[in-house]
Amino acid sequence: MTVEQLTQLIYLVSAGAFILSLKWMSDPSTARRGVFAGVGAMVLAVAGTLLYPHIVAYHWILIAMVAGTLVGVPLSWVPLTAVPQRTALSHAFGGLAAGLVGTAKYYTWLDEGQLTTFRMAAIGTEVLLGYLTCTGSLMAAGKLQEVLPTRPLTYRNQNLINLGLLAVAIVIAIVLVFRPATPFLFPIVIVLSLLFGVLLVLPIGGADMPTVISLLNAYAGLSAVAMGFVLENKLLITAGALDGSSGLILSIIMCRAMNRSFVNVLFGAFGQVQAASGVVEQRTAKSATPEDVMHLLENANTVVFIPGYGMAVAQAQHRVRDLRDELTKRGVNVKFAIHPVAGRMPGHMNVLLAEAEIPYESLVEMDDINPEMPQVDVAVVIGANDVVNPAARTDPKSPIYGMPIIDADKAKTVIAIKRSMNPGFAGIENELYFADNTLMLFGDAKVVIGEVVKEFSGKQSIH
Amino acid sequence: MQLDFISGLFVFMLATFIGLDVIRRVSRLLHTPLMSLTNAISAIAIVGAIIITGEQHTTLSTVLGAVAVFASTTNIVSGFLITDRMLKMFKKREPAK
Numbered sequence: 072m073t074v075e076q077l078t079q080l081i082y083l084v085s086a087g088a089f090i091l092s093l094k095w096m097s098d099p100s101t102a103r104r105g106v107f108a109g110v111g112a113m114v115l116a117v118a119g120t121l122l123y124p125h126i127v128a129y130h131w132i133l134i135a136m137v138a139g140t141l142v143g144v145p146l147s148w149v150p151l152t153a154v155p156q157r158t159a160l161s162h163a164f165g166g167l168a169a170g171l172v173g174t175a176k177y178y179t180w181l182d183e184g185q186l187t188t189f190r191m192a193a194i195g196t197e198v199l200l201g202y203l204t205c206t207g208s209l210m211a212a213g214k215l216q217e218v219l220p221t222r223p224l225t226y227r228n229q230n231l232i233n234l235g236l237l238a239v240a241i242v243i244a245i246v247l248v249f250r251p252a253t254p255f256l257f258p259i260v261i262v263l264s265l266l267f268g269v270l271l272v273l274p275i276g277g278a279d280m281p282t283v284i285s286l287l288n289a290y291a292g293l294s295a296v297a298m299g300f301v302l303e304n305k306l307l308i309t310a311g312a313l314d315g316s317s318g319l320i321l322s323i324i325m326c327r328a329m330n331r332s333f334v335n336v337l338f339g340a341f342g343q344v345q346a347a348s349g350v351v352e353q354r355t356a357k358s359a360t361p362e363d364v365m366h367l368l369e370n371a372n373t374v375v376f377i378p379g380y381g382m383a384v385a386q387a388q389h390r391v392r393d394l395r396d397e398l399t400k401r402g403v404n405v406k407f408a409i410h411p412v413a414g415r416m417p418g419h420m421n422v423l424l425a426e427a428e429i430p431y432e433s434l435v436e437m438d439d440i441n442p443e444m445p446q447v448d449v450a451v452v453i454g455a456n457d458v459v460n461p462a463a464r465t466d467p468k469s470p471i472y473g474m475p476i477i478d479a480d481k482a483k484t485v486i487a488i489k490r491s492m493n494p495g496f497a498g499i500e501n502e503l504y505f506a507d508n509t510l511m512l513f514g515d516a517k518v519v520i521g522e523v524v525k526e527f528s529g530k531q532s533i534h
Numbered sequence: 535m536q537l538d539f540i541s542g543l544f545v546f547m548l549a550t551f552i553g554l555d556v557i558r559r560v561s562r563l564l565h566t567p568l569m570s571l572t573n574a575i576s577a578i579a580i581v582g583a584i585i586i587t588g589e590q591h592t593t594l595s596t597v598l599g600a601v602a603v604f605a606s607t608t609n610i611v612s613g614f615l616i617t618d619r620m621l622k623m624f625k626k627r628e629p630a631k
Contacts, residue, residue: 086549089575089578090552090556092571092575093553093556093557093560093568093571093572093575094556094559096560096561096564096567096568096571097556097559097560097561098561099561099563099564099621099624099626100626102564102567102621102624103618103621103622105571106571106614106617106618106621109571109574109575109614109617110614112575113574113575113577113578113580113610113614116578116580116581117580117581117584120580120581120584120585121584121588123584123585123588125585125588125589126584126585126588126589127588127589127590128588128590129588131587131588131590131596131599131600131603132584132587132588132600132603134600135583135587135600135601135603135604135607136603136604136607138604138607139603139604139605139606139607139608139610139611140607140608140611142604142608142612143607143608143609143610143611143612143613143615144611144612144615146608146611146612146616147611147612147613147615147616147619149616151620154566154570154616154620157570157612157616158566158569158570158573161570161573161608161609161612161613162573164577164605164606164608164609165573165576165577165579165605165606165609167601167602167605168577168579168580168582168583168601168602168603168605168606168609169579169582169602171583171598171599171601171602171605172579172582172583172586172598172599172602174598175586175594175595175598175599175602176586176595178592178594178595179586179589179591179592179595182591182592189539284569285569288569288572288573288576291573291576292572292576294579295576295578295579296546298579298582299542299545299546300539300542301582302581302582302585303537303542304537304581304582305537305541305542305545306578306581307578307579307581307582308542308545308546308549309545309549310575310576310578311576311578312545312546312549312550312553313549313552313553313556313557313572313575314553314572314573314575314576315550315553316550316553316554316557317553317557317568317569317572318572319554320554320557320558321557321565321568321569324562324565409562411562416565416566416569417562417565417566417568417569418562418563418564418565418566418567418568418569419566421562421563421564421565421566421624422566422567422620422623425620425623425624425625426623428623428625430625430626430627431563431624431625431626432626432627434563436562
């Protein structure tokens with residue numbers, strides 16, 4: 072067996088292990104095994120590649136790998152609220168790697184005069200996707216970290232200009248395919264791709280970040296596939312396709328959860344201040360004290376918590392867990408209703424609650440909890456807004472009309488914990504707060520839930 | 535080993551179908567760890583980066599390759615570590631006290 076055949080054999084095993092790794096992610100009980108399979112697959116892939124006969128020197132590879140490890144380890148320690156930013160940054164690195172390898176290959180083959188039409192087409196795709204993923208993801212990370220303004224930045228004819236730019240980049244790439252030896256055109260493709268990535272994410276608002284992150288995930292995967300075609304490497308194509316399909320599925324789930332299409336997310340500039348939709352009436356919401364809330368919860372049989380990103384911002388998840396413990400101790404049935412877009416990336420809320428040691432069995436998906444909502448005694452909305460806004464069901468004029476929501480309003484009593492009456496992320500008024508069965512508990516979620524818990528434990532010491 | 539365009543497309547198509555089917559079964563609970571895991575997996579780009587760096591064809595390609603190796607390693611290391619860190623937090627029932 073030649074070395075090359077050995078490498079291919081190792082790649083085959085590695086590809087199989089990658090598939091198993093994702094397969095084991097289907098259930099929390101096998102998921103950690105999935106990570107180990109992934110690590111094993113990656114180690115095999117790197118080892119197999121290092122055997123490659125064309126590699127003449129190892130020192131730069133080694134230095135870069137050590138440096139990458141030194142940066143990568145601290146990056147894995149970020150607080151869980153910052154996981155979306157880390158993920159976006161990681162998409163940016165993935166895109167960058169693809170772009171750089173494509174660039175290097177272009178100039179290498181240009182030198183050697185081996186730039187065939189097929190190779191050039193693959194390089195063009197890789198470079199376009201790679202660089203636009205890189206800058207687009209950096210923009211997304213900036214918005215998530217709130218270094219950049221989270222609201223959509225728009226200007227006149229934005230879509231026309233963006234698409235025009237992309238069209239020019241693609242046309243130049245196509246010209247390169249037929250005339251590969253026009254090196255002055257290649258940097259133009261790079262610059263346009265980088266620019267397009269920035270402009271693509273600029274008009275997308277904070278509320279759409281879960282979809283954008285998923286979409287960039289798919290692009291990062293596809294750029295790895297394109298690299299596979301450039302380097303004629305089946306392992307790259309396989310792993311890239313797995314990543315691409317994961318990004319695609321997550322994007323579809325996110326879009327459905329918001330009742331919006333890809334086109335709408337990318338070009339709709341959602342989350343703009345919906346200027347004066349309807350007359351602003353002065354209405355009053357009923358407010359409650361922590362003591363009232365304690366009594367309500369104490370007498371309930373079923374309580375459903377509906378957490379939103381506001382809960383994570385207030386770092387209230389540990390207080391929520393304390394409250395849950397108090398209730399469970401008293402025999403109250405406590406569940407958590409999780410909307411698919413709660414948080415800043417797919418599944419974000421589940422991770423935040425898991426960190427607070429809330430067992431995942433009590434985390435219920437939107438579709439499973441909604442039929443039960445009319446039987447629920449108290450629904451506690453913590454830092455969620457649009458995902459419980461009944462206007463999505465009832466008001467065809469509302470910008471979120473048609474979006475699937477958690478039917479908090481159907482519970483017998485609703486307690487909404489909120490800092491003030493300001494509308495949420497999307498800037499839309501919420502009818503729920505004015506409903507007859509709703510009580511508002513104003514204040515910082517961490518503080519007021521702490522007070523409710525105190526009411527419970529204070530009561531215990533009196534008896 | 536040479537790979538012609540059509541064989542490449544075959545691999546791509548089959549892997550996509552497997553990917554779609556496997557990912558569809560992933561519990562929604564785990565979508566965040568799934569994305570960190572696929573992040574790490576897509577850093578398979580390191581394979582290409584290693585070849586470019588190791589060939590030492592020109593200074594330019596070596597430098598670009600080394601940066602790509604650096605970026606991919608960062609993704610691999612932080613992706614796998616953070617996925618495992620998150621998964622450790624998912625507990626089925628109350629921790630025994």
